[in-house]
Amino acid sequence: MTNAPHDTADHGQHGHGEAHGSRRGFWVGSILAIVLTAIPFWLVMSGVLRDMQTTAILIFALALVQIIVHVVFFLHLDTRSEGGWTLLAFLFTVVIVVVTIGGSIWVMFHLNTNMMPMPVDGVGHMNGMSAAP
Structure with missing residues (x-):
């Protein structure tokens, strides 16, 4: 039984040939994460919404969206991997x-x-x- 040397062309691949992601995907995920962090910060610091409950619900919703962004763009969880x-x-x-x-x-x-x-x-x-x- 022989072990094949590690091919450098396969460096960006994970076990079964799935790609880890591209630089473009990393940048898109990073920009989305920054925007989804900046919006709640702006909402709280500027006091745009007078109702605290509406602000809290909006921050919670943006946090859920940010979780999805992290899971898709950084953890690369999908049905194919x-x-x-x-x-x-x-x-x-x-x-x-x-x-x-x-x-x-x-x-x-x-x-x-x-x-x-x-x-x-x-x-x-x-x-x-x-x-x-």
Whole structure:
């Protein structure tokens, strides 16, 4: 069994012949990432939108778009690379993270709303003991 020498023409390729991306793709991704960072900064610093909730929703939406830009242009996750398995693994990870964070928030919210309120003078009053002798 002989090992073929590493071909320099294959330097930009990954395992199964998929390209890592081009310089143009890197520049497009970089410019999009910068713009998607600058817009929320401008929104907050200039106070263009008076409603804080609208500003927060817009920043969150731009953050999601920026995640997609990073995944496509820098991580090169698509249906072609490694037969789509990397994209499937990434989506599985996203589902697990969303379920974990969403479930944690749900549990904390319901614990907060379903807890028995504490009296002002403390726990001793709840057990039938008064603070004064």
